Amino acid sequence: xxxxxxxxxxxxxxxxxxxxxxxxxxxxxxxxxxxxxxxxxxxxxxxxxxxxxxxxxxxxxxxxxxxxxxxxxxxxxxxxxxxxxxxxxxxxxxxxxxxxxxxxxxxxxxxxxxxxxxxxxxxxxxxxxxxxxxxxxxxxxxxxxxxxxxxxxxxxxxxxxxxxxxxxxxxxxxxxxxxxxxxxxxxxxxxxxxxxxxxxxxxxxxxxxxxxxxxxxxxxxxxxxxxxxxxxxxxxxxxxxxxxxxxxxxxxxxxxxxxxxxxxxxxxxxxxxxxxxxxxxxxxxxxxxxxxxxxxxxxxxxxxxxxxxxxxxxxxxxxxxxxxxxxxxxxxxxxxxxxxxxxxxxxxxxxxxxxxxxxxxxxxxxxxxxxxxxxxxxxxxxxxxxxxxxxxxxxxxxxxxxxxxx
Amino acid sequence: xxxxxxxxxxxxxxxxxxxxxxxxxxxxxxxxxxxxxxxxxxxxxxxxxxxxxxxxxxxxxxxxxxxxxxxxxxxxxxxxxxxxxxxxxxxxxxxxxxxxxxxxxxxxxxxxxxxxxxxxxxxxxxxxxxxxxxxxxxxxxxxxxxxxxxxxxxxxxxxxxxxxxxxxxxx
Numbered sequence: 102x103x104x105x106x107x108x109x110x111x112x113x114x115x116x117x118x119x120x121x122x123x124x125x126x127x128x129x130x131x132x133x134x135x136x137x138x139x140x141x142x143x144x145x146x147x148x149x150x151x152x153x154x155x156x157x158x159x160x161x162x163x164x165x166x167x168x169x170x171x172x173x174x175x176x177x178x179x180x181x182x183x184x185x186x187x188x189x190x191x192x193x194x195x196x197x198x199x200x201x202x203x204x205x206x207x208x209x210x211x212x213x214x215x216x217x218x219x220x221x222x223x224x225x226x227x228x229x230x231x232x233x234x235x236x237x238x239x240x241x242x243x244x245x246x247x248x249x250x251x252x253x254x255x256x257x258x259x260x261x262x263x264x265x266x267x268x269x270x271x272x273x274x275x276x277x278x279x280x281x282x283x284x285x286x287x288x289x290x291x292x293x294x295x296x297x298x299x300x301x302x303x304x305x306x307x308x309x310x311x312x313x314x315x316x317x318x319x320x321x322x323x324x325x326x327x328x329x330x331x332x333x334x335x336x337x338x339x340x341x342x343x344x345x346x347x348x349x350x351x352x353x354x355x356x357x358x359x360x361x362x363x364x365x366x367x368x369x370x371x372x373x374x375x376x377x378x379x380x381x382x383x384x385x386x387x388x389x390x391x392x393x394x395x396x397x398x399x400x401x402x403x404x405x406x407x408x409x410x411x412x413x414x415x416x417x418x419x420x421x422x423x424x425x426x427x428x429x430x431x432x433x434x435x436x437x438x439x440x441x442x443x444x445x446x447x448x449x450x451x452x453x454x455x456x457x458x459x460x461x462x463x464x465x466x467x468x469x470x471x472x473x474x475x476x477x478x479x480x481x482x483x484x485x486x487x488x489x490x491x492x493x494x495x496x497x498x499x500x501x502x503x504x505x506x507x
Numbered sequence: 508x509x510x511x512x513x514x515x516x517x518x519x520x521x522x523x524x525x526x527x528x529x530x531x532x533x534x535x536x537x538x539x540x541x542x543x544x545x546x547x548x549x550x551x552x553x554x555x556x557x558x559x560x561x562x563x564x565x566x567x568x569x570x571x572x573x574x575x576x577x578x579x580x581x582x583x584x585x586x587x588x589x590x591x592x593x594x595x596x597x598x599x600x601x602x603x604x605x606x607x608x609x610x611x612x613x614x615x616x617x618x619x620x621x622x623x624x625x626x627x628x629x630x631x632x633x634x635x636x637x638x639x640x641x642x643x644x645x646x647x648x649x650x651x652x653x654x655x656x657x658x659x660x661x662x663x664x665x666x667x668x669x670x671x672x673x674x675x676x677x678x
Binding site: 140141143144145147148150151152154155156157158164167168170171172174175 | 595596620
């Protein structure tokens, strides 16, 4: 037999043997199947489980079943939980999340902010797997590739009850993964969130907090996040358009900027910046070097961090960011740019601007654009509080990582 | 002098073995109204439960001893042979009764699970003997006494032993 056929057959066999009931089968222990687990049904289920586990009885509930039933009884008042993900799709949860595969590092980071038990993450995407400093608990977890090249066989072998994908980016790739999962594992829960967009992140925090039943933690984190973003919005409110700080934001690649449709532009504008190249027709347009000089930006922001090569959580390396900045200053004609003359050329790492930590990076932008308006804003302190108080990782910004320069 | 040191060392070892155990915070601790019931006497077994909102306890009685009732709601109790299962739902104490046989000794053993906390363990064994008379009859319980269930009495006894050993030394 062809080895590929053998593997496929093995996969089918694995899928055909139900290790436990599907997460879409209803609440375990709901004997009358009316969708509500009453106290009496739960008590009966508990005895059925104990009988089978310790007394030689023949009940069908296993340990995960009774633990899930207890969760639904205690945390969800015996009822399934309906949530709406960021694609607008309503998903009914009959059990808590127990075996989760994430294709989105941003969603994983948000789960960790909310105190989710990371032991229940059974696999992560390849980019998360590479971030071993930031996600040390994921070092040994299975790697299921990326949304563009998913290892579907591995996903299915892991028998997740929940898979998390992006909602509004790379939608074709994510739609395809979702279709394949739902075709091969009926009842599997596919949840889709972005967790990197300022416009939707607060709502996503609350929705995910509801899923993992951490409402108080969710409110605390949403408040922490929201207070930073609100402070930035309030600080830039009412600035006339012609008085806004002109900003040239350069993407990872030289002379490549961001247009209106790019997330980095959204954060630049949130921080009160005015991007002279926002009208570009592509997300990341390449600009004529001369046009930058003509635009005469008051602030230049250069994005670092491509391929995890420099700075960020990967290492304490201010010299590398200084080198990036020096290269900008040495560009032909740049000595005539106001930002260069005024010493307002900054390098920022994508770790704190592109994903779930965008609020930290946006706070830095606001402070760079309007130092007087944001004199009391301390992005460094916000960052440390996020890492210590919400991410729960032992990372001291005083000696570890490099995220901005200067 | 040597004898004193050996005694003292022995008691210290006992104390070290017992005290951490007594303070380890086992969520389910069993106590008996008597460990030496008379023949046919009904005695009480109390399970003190802490920090288990939703879970279960399965008790196993020695051969010849019979479950005789409980204050726990009927729909949360299951009896099968020498075993009794209790569904724990925010309970802090469960008391049940056991009828002793005409003669016999053995251990009452138990297992607990915390479904919400996703943990489990053993309830320390409690030895019972009709009229205090040990018999050759083996306990139905298969589990060795769990360390965490060392009774406060045992800890007290060890402290007392240490104290008396110390007094003996001063004489």
